[in-house]
Amino acid sequence: MKLYICEKPGQARDLARNLGVSGKGDGFIGDNSVAVTWAIGHLVQQLNPDEIDTKYSKWNTEDLPIVPEIWKMKPNAKTKKQLNIIKGLLQKSNHVVIATDGDREGEVIGRELLDYFEWTGNINRLWLTALDDNSIKKALNSLKQGSETEPLYAAGLARARADWLVGMSATRALSLMAQKKGYRGVLSVGRVQTPTLAIVVNRDIEIENFKTKDYYDILGVFSGVEAKWWFNNDEFSDENGRCLNKDFAQSVVDNVKSGGNAVVEKFATQRKKVSPPLLHSIDTLQEQANKKFGFSSKQTLDLAQSLYEKHKATTYPRSDCQYLPISQLSEVKDVMTAISNIDSNMGKLIVNADLTVQSKVWNDKKLSAHHAIIPTNNTQVNVSGMTTDESKLYDLICRSYIAQFYPSYEYDKTSIEINASGEMFNANINVDVNLGWKIVTNSQAELRQDTVPKLTKGQELTVDTVDIEIKQTKPPARYNEGALIKAMKNAHQFVTDVNLKKILRGDEGIGTSATRANIIELLKKRNFLTVIQKQIISTDTGRALISAVPTEVKDPGMTAIMEGSLSKIASGELTLDAFMDWQVEWLGKLIETIKSREISIESNIQTVECPECGKDMFLRQGKKGKFWGCSGYPDCKTVAQNNNGKAVFEKDMPDCPKCGKKLRRIKGEKGFFWSCKGYFDEPKCEFMTQDKAGKPFLK
Incomplete structure (x- = not known):
């Protein structure tokens, strides 16, 4: 059987339609000769330290750094059913076509499944630049050999393993050293997130220390x-x-x-x-969308992904390239016709365009794995079906393309x-x-x-x-999301070390075009960064982390150099083993530096004493809001509700006026409300009331 592995169900449906495959199965489309299935993100993931060895369940500096002898994977619990479906399909298959997104991460999502199940057989790669029917058919007629993109898999593994090593070992080391100073919390360290945070912290400090002249x-x-x-x-x-x-x-x-x-x-x-300006990569699209519409970098990426997957209106969104292959000159008329049919306002602009013009964006030497983000030649795009924000972004992408055919x-x-x-x-x-x-x-x-x-x-x-x-004189401006994306892309500007400057290329940045938006979102989620009136500002917690972390981790130059090494793996210039040997050696030195240095940090985490075991309770982020949890977990499972930063235990909750049991403050879709704890008891008490300034509204 020939099996196509896509990244998402929607992509699988588009591919199956163009393959003429229609039989519907559980978790796949097709029959015993050709089948199309899909992953749902990463179906397997790295083992946690305590799953490698139970001694790592407790954090001890003596056990650091943590370096697995063998890198093993485990099923993602949420998607285990789909993983088993793919296992069964692979057992029937002798030929696999990897049809995941055409980037480093997409390569990993597809190939890690083959490695996990130790599958061997013929491998091809479907390299899609857009999901409209014309683009899919074109890609199906020019399948790549699996060996052509295999180095991308090695680069993806290198990235994942490097992130795991730094995240697991440096986070533990720094947190343990900080806890000796009375800090009661976890200082989360990341290979990409920490230098990104440092850029913002340094800018904020520069602004605050600025003296007007x-x-x-x-x-x-x-x-x-x-x-x-x-x-x-x-x-x-x-x-x-x-x-x-x-x-x-x-x-x-x-x-x-x-x-x-x-x-x-x-x-x-x-x-x-x-x-005309160059066409858009995801970085420049995020910068422009933030400037013009106030979109966050994550919002722009999600909108671009929707235009690509749902509407088939634009090409692959996570591209780091602003150029087009010369071969696509033959498709210009079709693209313009599609735009004209889709949007009459654009049609008026196209009438005055000279389609014989060849701007500087047509350059095969400037191409990366993908070309720039442009409109597709799909005439079936329904603009009326787009959200307002999707339409704005589509308009921006179309105008960038049309401008290439206008005079200087x-x-x-x-x-x-x-x-x-x-x-x-x-x-x-x-x-x-x-x-x-x-x-x-x-x-x-x-x-x-x-x-x-x-x-x-x-x-x-x-x-x-x-x-x-x-x-x-005026201080430098605070970062907004567009400016921070640009700063991450141009990490070389923050490097002061002369030797680092010599080896750092100008195009090696922090993270990649596909990951920078998620890094910013992660820093906001972990309360290291906050956004005030579209300005990104570091929090006290974020500053505390940067003040404590060694230079080796927060230096944008070091991270950019590592990204350069990953690029060399992807191009075949560097092996995965050589990279990991260097990474492990560097990590060992980093952990020793953390252990030996005097960390200057004060406890800035509010705590309360657990009434059951006496240990500290911390404010934590749950799926439905913040709550207080005991640090003695899992031995002590005491929790308390959070009411404006204060821990409220069940014994202190107000009584239900209907049944006398305790009320609970719950966060719903429209804000907080109060509900009786007896809702789940028999007989059920369905009393609910509004929240007024953290208290139940009781008449």
């Missing part, structure tokens, strides 16, 4: 022409070339005024052309240089000539038509006015 600009008006002083004195400048000395600025003003006249040293106009944006740049008593002043005036692609992207509504003075080189001008303008 005055600096001085000089503005002159010469025969009606406004120009700004060209400051070039290193003695009185800051790192940004601004004048910090008022007396020096005043001496310049006095000198210019005393001279009385000025001379035009340069007057030149040059036509400038700006090509053109403007005339006039440069003026004026010499006044030996002091140079300059002015630049831009006048739009042709908006070109800006009409499509809505980045500019109308032509700028500034007035350009008529001057000639050598012309004498009078000094009308010369004034000092006092300004103040």
Whole structure:
């Protein structure tokens, strides 16, 4: 039997339809000759430390680092049924086509199943760039050999194992050392999450420690022409070339005024052309969607995934590439026709597009595993079926594509240089000539038509006015999600170590295009980051972690270098074994560093004493909100409800006015309410009431 393994049920249905397979089974589509099945994310996962050895059930520094001799996997309990279905299908199969998402993680989701069941046989890879029928048929006609993408699997395993090693060992080591200082909590450490957190913490500290300084600009008006002083004195400048000395600025003003006249040293106009921006990768799409619509990075990724999977309107969303293969030039007309049929407003823009134009995005040398995110040529897309946010993102992707077939944006740049008593002043005036692609992207509504003075080189001008303008330096802006995604992508800018700079490529960042949004969400979920008015700010807990963690873990440069190593595994330049040997050696040194250093951290975790065993109880996050749990779990299972940060035990809960049993405060879909504990008893008490400021509303 030939078995296709997809990543999700929806993808399996699309693939089965194009294969002409229709028989429906339990967890698959097909028959005894061809079947299409699906995973539901990762169906198997790494063992926990205590499942490797029971000694790890208790946290001890002596047992660190934890390095498995053999990497074993276990079923994901929530999806065990589907795992067993795939097991049965594999037993009947001699040929597997991996049809999961075409990236590192997709490769792992498919191949880890084959390894888990020790399956051997012929393997092909279906590499999908979009899920519309035309794209699926095209991919089915050009299956890859399994060996072509196998290095991606090795890179995915390397990433997963490296994350496991750091997460399990460094988290335990740091938490145990912090607990010696009275810290009652877990300091969660991650290979990617911790340096990302450090970027935000460092920016927040920089802002808070920033001291405003005055600096001085000089503005002159010469025969009606406004120009700004060209400051070039290193003695009185800051790192940004601004004048910090008022007396020096005043001496310049006095000198210019005393001279009385000025001379035009340069007057030149040059036509400038700006090509359309590159197409979108998921990173640039997240940046633009955050800027234009306020979407979070995770929200943009989810919307892009829906446009790809549900609507078949756009291509693979987790791409890190902004270019297209030259071969796709033959599909331009079909894509434009589809867009026109789908959206009449876009059709108006396409009428004025020149489809013979070949912009710089068509470049085979710039391609990665996937090309840029673009609209598909699927004419059956139903825009009316999209949510408002999906439509906004689809519109953004379409405009980026259409803009490639519009002329360059053109403007005339006039440069003026004026010499006044030996002091140079300059002015630049831009006048739009042709908006070109800006009409499509809505980045500019109308032509700028500034007035350009008529001057000639050598012309004498009078000094009308010369004034000092006092300004103040401003701290750097806090990160929003788009800016943080960009910072993660460009991790090299945070590296100060000279040796690291030599080996770090500019395109090696923290995480990958497919994972950065999830990393930010994880940091928010763990209360390391919070969002206030679209600004990302580190919490006290997040800062406490960064203050305690060694440089080796929080340095963005080290993490970016590791990502570079994973890329080398994917390209076949580095082996999985060599990477893991290096990782284990590095981890050993890291744990020794944590053990030997003096961690400066105060307990910032609120605790209450457990009434049953006397141990500390901590505020924890549950599926239905926060609650207080005993640190003696599982021996002590005492819990308390959380009421505005306070632990409320059952004995202190108000009585039900109907049956006399205790009331409970419960978080529902529309907020908190109070319900009788007797709801599950016989006879049932169905008393419920509203929550008013943390108390039951009782008439």
